[in-house]
Amino acid sequence: MSDLFGNINVSGSGIAASQTWLNTIAGNIANMDDVSPTDEATYGEQTPIFEPDAAFGQPGQGVTVAAVDEGSTAGVVESDPTSPLADAQGDVRVPDIELGGQMVNMIQAQTDYQANTSAMADARTAYQSALTLGT
């Protein structure tokens, strides 16, 4: 046991990681309809990289977000001659993000968040019972 009420911190790291994931999904969905000229980069799909926070041979200390991967900014070239950003061929560059995939990730991130809060509530109940010792 490394620190007082350590189990709560472990679940807290999980909540923070899920929150980061939800934030990246929100950013991805918000930028789905970005439009750029074909000679410029567009928004790349963000994905958090999770890593276990562990000391060897010890129970793990939770999870950390090692980095947020910014996917390919190449996007896809679409024809949209009415756009003011369209090039001579009438093409524009848009992000390569699908709403379906983002929604599935969002459900996963949400479930993850809930599981961590549930584990945190359990840890809290156990610690509270420990505080009754000897009373």
Added chain:
Amino acid sequence: MDGIIGVLQFATDGVSQQQQATANNLANSETPDFTAEDVNFQTSLRQAIDAAGGGTASLTVGPDPAPMATDGNNVDTSTQLVDAQEEMLQYQTNVEMLNAQFRLISGAAGGSFS
């Protein structure tokens, strides 16, 4: 510390470690290539209690043998959530048993049994 209080103390610490492992597994339920942790102390504690003349119990942290998904992660969220509930109740039971022991000591020493 030996005797029933020592056993309960060890078991309570052990369950707390199991809770931490469960919390850690849940926190890492989306980490690629993560292997779930499995903390066991019950087998060792039982052997120590059964041993003639007393024994020493220990706690082991090992990998969970559950099958892994395509991303190399083998955390089963539902199993872990069930474990979390079980461990919480086990912890509370241990604490209650410890308190019962303390009440007995208090009563035997001339104080109140309740």
